[in-house]
Amino acid sequence: MTGYALRPCLTAVSPHAAIISLVTRRFSVPARLGLALLFFFALDALAFRTGWYVSILEPNSTAGFLETYLNIEARRPVGRYRQVVAVGDSRMGLKSRVANLLTGNTGCAFGTISVPGTTPRCWFYMLREIDPDCDRYDAILVPVDSYDDRSWENTADRDLDINYLAPLLRVVDLPRFVLSYPSWPNRAHAAEAVLFKGLVYQHDFQAFLEHPRTRLEYVRLQEEHARDWYYNAVWERHSLAGMSVDWQARTAVLPAWLGPEKRHEIEHALLDDPPPDSADYARYRRQWLGSILDRYHGSRTRFLFLRLPRGPVVRPDPQPPDASSSIRQFAASGRIELLPEHLFDSLERPELFGDALHVNEEGGYQFSIMLASEVGRVLASAPGSR
Amino acid sequence: MLFHTPQFFAFFAVVLVLFYTLPRPAARWILLAASYFFYMCWNAKFVLLILVLTAIDYTAAMWMRRLPAGHKRKAALVMSLAANLSFLGFFKYYNFLASNLAWVLARPLDAFALHIILPMGISFHTFQSMSYVIDVYRGEQEVITDVVDYALYIAFFPQLVAGPIVRARHFFADLYNWRAPDAREILRGALLVVFGLLKKLAIADQFARLADAFFRDPAANPGYLAAWSGVIAFSIQIFFDFSGYTDMAIGLAQILGFHFPENFRRPYLARSITEFWRRWHISLSTWLRDYLYIPLGGNRHGRWQTYRNLMLTMLLGGLWHGASWNFVIWGGYHGALLSVERLLGVRERQRWSLFDPLRVALTFALASISWVFFRAATLHDSLYILGRLFRGPHGHILWWHWQLWFVLAALLLAVLEESYGWFERLPEAPAWAYASAIAAVLFCLELIGFTGRAVPFVYFQF
Numbered sequence: 065m066t067g068y069a070l071r072p073c074l075t076a077v078s079p080h081a082a083i084i085s086l087v088t089r090r091f092s093v094p095a096r097l098g099l100a101l102l103f104f105f106a107l108d109a110l111a112f113r114t115g116w117y118v119s120i121l122e123p124n125s126t127a128g129f130l131e132t133y134l135n136i137e138a139r140r141p142v143g144r145y146r147q148v149v150a151v152g153d154s155r156m157g158l159k160s161r162v163a164n165l166l167t168g169n170t171g172c173a174f175g176t177i178s179v180p181g182t183t184p185r186c187w188f189y190m191l192r193e194i195d196p197d198c199d200r201y202d203a204i205l206v207p208v209d210s211y212d213d214r215s216w217e218n219t220a221d222r223d224l225d226i227n228y229l230a231p232l233l234r235v236v237d238l239p240r241f242v243l244s245y246p247s248w249p250n251r252a253h254a255a256e257a258v259l260f261k262g263l264v265y266q267h268d269f270q271a272f273l274e275h276p277r278t279r280l281e282y283v284r285l286q287e288e289h290a291r292d293w294y295y296n297a298v299w300e301r302h303s304l305a306g307m308s309v310d311w312q313a314r315t316a317v318l319p320a321w322l323g324p325e326k327r328h329e330i331e332h333a334l335l336d337d338p339p340p341d342s343a344d345y346a347r348y349r350r351q352w353l354g355s356i357l358d359r360y361h362g363s364r365t366r367f368l369f370l371r372l373p374r375g376p377v378v379r380p381d382p383q384p385p386d387a388s389s390s391i392r393q394f395a396a397s398g399r400i401e402l403l404p405e406h407l408f409d410s411l412e413r414p415e416l417f418g419d420a421l422h423v424n425e426e427g428g429y430q431f432s433i434m435l436a437s438e439v440g441r442v443l444a445s446a447p448g449s450r
Numbered sequence: 451m452l453f454h455t456p457q458f459f460a461f462f463a464v465v466l467v468l469f470y471t472l473p474r475p476a477a478r479w480i481l482l483a484a485s486y487f488f489y490m491c492w493n494a495k496f497v498l499l500i501l502v503l504t505a506i507d508y509t510a511a512m513w514m515r516r517l518p519a520g521h522k523r524k525a526a527l528v529m530s531l532a533a534n535l536s537f538l539g540f541f542k543y544y545n546f547l548a549s550n551l552a553w554v555l556a557r558p559l560d561a562f563a564l565h566i567i568l569p570m571g572i573s574f575h576t577f578q579s580m581s582y583v584i585d586v587y588r589g590e591q592e593v594i595t596d597v598v599d600y601a602l603y604i605a606f607f608p609q610l611v612a613g614p615i616v617r618a619r620h621f622f623a624d625l626y627n628w629r630a631p632d633a634r635e636i637l638r639g640a641l642l643v644v645f646g647l648l649k650k651l652a653i654a655d656q657f658a659r660l661a662d663a664f665f666r667d668p669a670a671n672p673g674y675l676a677a678w679s680g681v682i683a684f685s686i687q688i689f690f691d692f693s694g695y696t697d698m699a700i701g702l703a704q705i706l707g708f709h710f711p712e713n714f715r716r717p718y719l720a721r722s723i724t725e726f727w728r729r730w731h732i733s734l735s736t737w738l739r740d741y742l743y744i745p746l747g748g749n750r751h752g753r754w755q756t757y758r759n760l761m762l763t764m765l766l767g768g769l770w771h772g773a774s775w776n777f778v779i780w781g782g783y784h785g786a787l788l789s790v791e792r793l794l795g796v797r798e799r800q801r802w803s804l805f806d807p808l809r810v811a812l813t814f815a816l817a818s819i820s821w822v823f824f825r826a827a828t829l830h831d832s833l834y835i836l837g838r839l840f841r842g843p844h845g846h847i848l849w850w851h852w853q854l855w856f857v858l859a860a861l862l863l864a865v866l867e868e869s870y871g872w873f874e875r876l877p878e879a880p881a882w883a884y885a886s887a888i889a890a891v892l893f894c895l896e897l898i899g900f901t902g903r904a905v906p907f908v909y910f911q912f
Contacts, residue, residue, distance in 0.1 A: 093636045096881050103889030108896065262896035269897050273852035 112261035118231045120279060122268050123286040126227040130179050130186070134194055136291045137175045145173040146202040146443050149194070151187040154180030155372050156207045157423040161295050163436035170440025178207070184352035185225050185244060189232040191356060198363040203443055205435070206353070206369045211405055212386045213346035214339040220348040223250050226257045230264040233257055244351065299425040300418030304376045307414045309334060311380050326419060333420035334375065338383060349390040357399045367400040368439060373408040373431065376417035403438055451491040453698045454650050461488065462702065469706060470630075478598050478625075481606065481706070488607040489570070496569045499537065500605055506533045507579040508600045511586045515593040527587040534576045541568055546773030571611035573770055575604050577737055582618040584741055591618050599625060608703040612695050614713040614733035624708045631707045637877035637884060642701025644891045645873075647899070649694030653860065655900035657687040660848050665825050668835050673845010677838040678818075680848055684825045685818040686857060689718060692731070716864045718817070721809040722796045723787040726817055738767050756792065761785035771824070776832055780823040787816060856898075 111117050121128035137149065145167055150158045156178035163174040177190050187206070195201060223245075233241060235258060242254045257264045272279050302321055309316045314335045318327055357367060369391055385405075386392070394400045408431065416427030423431055451458050465484045469477055490497050510530035517523040548562035555561075582603070585591035594600040603621050631639065664671055664680025671680065693714040700710045713733050720726035727735045743763040749756040761782065768781020819836065826832040867873050876884055 092881075093633050093640075096637060096884050097640060097888070099881055099885035100888035100892070103885050104892040107889055107893045111893075260896055262893070266897060266899075270852075274850045 120283055125268055127230050130228050132290050133177045133179050137177050137194055140175045146171055148172045148174050148203045149201050150176045150178050150205040152178035152207040153182050155421055157428045157431040159428045159432045162429050162432035166436045170436050172440050183219050186228050188352050188356050189229050193232050198360050201365050203366045203368055207372045211391045212389045215342045215345035216339045218344055221247050221250055226254050230257045230261055299428050301425050302418055303424050304414035304417050309377050330420040346390045369400050370403040371405050373411040375420055376414040378412050454647055482602045485605040485607040492570045499569050504601045504604050507583050508597055510583055511593045514586050530583040534580050538576045543773045574613045577615050579604055608699040614710050615737050616710055628707050634877045635704050639701040639704035642697045644888055646694040646697030648891045649690040651899035652894050654687045654691035657683045661687050673843045675847050676845040681818050685821050716868055718814050719868055720813050721806050722791050724791050725798050738763050757789040760788045775829055776823045780820050783820050
């Protein structure tokens with residue numbers, strides 16, 4: 065620096081020359097940084113898009129749980145019977161072991177990819193994974209809690225779906241999957257899951273690093289036994305037998321074996337107001353159930369929708385059916401078939417439920433028998449002839 | 451707006467585009483506006499403080515320019531230093547002094563306390579402006595006549611909140627001889643930014659969880675192994691946190707065509723505390739040397755004066771970090787160690803000997819012990835933890851195995867950098883090698899970078 069009258073020489077260098085120099089000099093910046101990104105995505109793809117990491121996922125994590133179900137279903141031998149698979153969440157009471165006891169009569173072999181906590185958005189990607197060519201199944205069973213579009217929850221913004229679906233998402237899913245979330249934070253999270261799977265697996269990976277041997281051993285055990293564990297699983301043996309509800313006073317008498325948390329849960333589910341009609345939920349269902357149906361358009365697969373047993377006791381104030389609901393409209397356009405709405409009303413008894421929403425072992429047994437028989441009967445008839 | 455958040459990278463991208471595409475005369479204004487905006491994202495009101503200090507120091511220097519050497523010139527210096535130290539003293543030390551006064555007067559400790567928000571980066575930018583004014587007074591620095599240039603020196607966003615403390619002559623040499631960074635510099639800058647992110651998110655924040663858990667309730671993890679692992683976790687956190695921040699600051703500045711001095715040179719490979727201070731927070735230690743230790747007399751007036759000067763410098767250095775007795779003790783501890791090493795004739799050597807790994811381990815242990823005072827909430831906690839380091843049952847190590855392996859890998863990289871300087875060579879290495887290094891860092895960040903709520907940098911509190 066010389067003298068006091070210093071003039072900044074920031075004016076001396078042309079910005080264009082500066083930028084050009086970055087590109088053309090020996091150490092080409094864009095080329096190197098571009099190559100770095102390419103290498104990074106290659107590493108990421110090698111780890112997370114080849115199935116390697118999925119093979120060591122914690123089986124009890126959300127994604128690991130879903131993968132286990134899909135693996136079991138993928139390995140289920142396809143015989144000469146009609147192939148039927150059920151999607152759904154934890155409320156889907158189909159025990160495929162029980163349903164398959166009737167295969168001789170129904171002519172159907174049942175499998176299930178009903179994973180607790182999943183939603184139609186998950187089912188879309190799960191079915192795409194398990195049945196990429198839309199030619200594996202004669203029928204897909206889609207359970208719903210109501211043929212109307214009633215919900216408390218804004219399912220469209222459920223971020224748990226991202227954790228479930230991380231292994232199944234491809235780069236091409238970016239726009240559809242990301243934009244299916246209404247909120248920006250969840251859109252960002254969804255984009256992360258599509259582009260940077262490592263971010264979604266981060267906790268799982270660090271847990272793996274903490275106990276690698278234990279994880280690998282558990283994964284091996286799952287590989288060997290998961291099918292038996294899940295296929296022969298015994299559900300809740302307790303029942304709500306003895307419960308009663310005073311609808312006037314909005315009080316419930318519940319069995320003594322229930323803990324306070326479970327009690328609260330059941331009272332909340334039974335005694336609170338029923339969910340309202342939800343335009344958001346209708347839109348969500350149209351989008352994702354519609355996408356599933358679009359994928360299978362022109363295939364031999366039939367879609368059978370069923371209303372699940374609603375609970376251990378039924379409210380005395382039934383809401384009138386809404387003819388314009390998404391599911392009823394799908395049925396009216398012939399894209400799906402609805403099993404009779406009241407088919408499972410006879411199962412809505414306390415002795416067949418383990419809590420307010422889920423059938424118990426006995427309920428699952430009876431539900432599976434009824435459902436298998438009905439599905440066998442429906443599939444024996446031509447589509448749309450009922 | 452922290453360096454490791456997406457918001458900051460969006461901000462930096464905008465600054466970069468504007469800086470390189472708008473006409474050159476606008477460049478300084480863009481950087482200055484960006485710097486004030488960056489600061490105002492934390493607290494808009496406090497930008498006034500920076501403006502006031504900038505005006506005072508600018509005026510003082512301009513004054514000195516017109517005055518011949520003598521009392522009036524000195525008065526301008528004193529006025530400037532007094533203003534800086536008053537602001538720093540009020541915001542940083544008022545409550546500390548008030549609580550001590552209350553203790554002396556046997557009043558409740560908060561009897562004279564005020565609710566004061568510590569302005570972000572005040573310790574750094576006041577030291578920076580003080581160094582400028584002192585250098586002008588000494589005739590070692592030309593007076594900056596353009597107020598925009600001077601304001602940019604004080605507020606330049608890459609170094610505003612946690613340094614490095616850049617000397618005026620370096621900054622203005624860059625500003626007045628600015629040239630577009632060449633490809634090597636850009637590549638080095640990018641490398642520093644991603645490595646800084648790795649240090650912060652993948653190492654510091656991982657160990658922050660361990661250290662926080664330990665220091666929050668030291669009694670919850672009994673045994674000396676637990677104590678050592680908790681303390682070492684903080685040693686690792688603070689180094690990777692601060693040096694990660696500094697790397698990012700240096701890298702960001704380099705991409706903009708500015709060259710900040712090195713602030714850390716693998717301090718945990720130091721073989722003595724003396725060497726440690728030549729490698730740790732170099733911009734602060736050289737500041738303390740040039741503006742405190744040497745003016746106090748340095749080592750020119752005999753052994754005892756030297757020890758006194760070392761102690762004073764380190765005590766004030768400790769106090770610079772924070773207003774509590776813990777920081778004073780931390781500084782005193784380091785001052786004492788430096789004095790002892792001087793007494794024992796410990797010298798820095800270039801070549802490594804067989805016993806040097808042991809010396810490194812000992813120095814690291816001594817430095818880690820000092821961090822107890824730095825991190826513990828109270829003096830009582832510090833003493834409790836120190837006791838736990840050396841007695842009691844063995845307990846268990848708080849780390850996971852993979853964290854140990856990760857630190858060993860970092861140590862190996864540090865040793866290789868010390869021996870071969872691989873980092874500095876990387877921008878000139880074949881494209882595949884450079885790209886692989888960046889890709890590996892990004893992959894590590896993806897897998898073990900902490901993605902919870904952004905953890906603030908440790909040194910932001912100073």
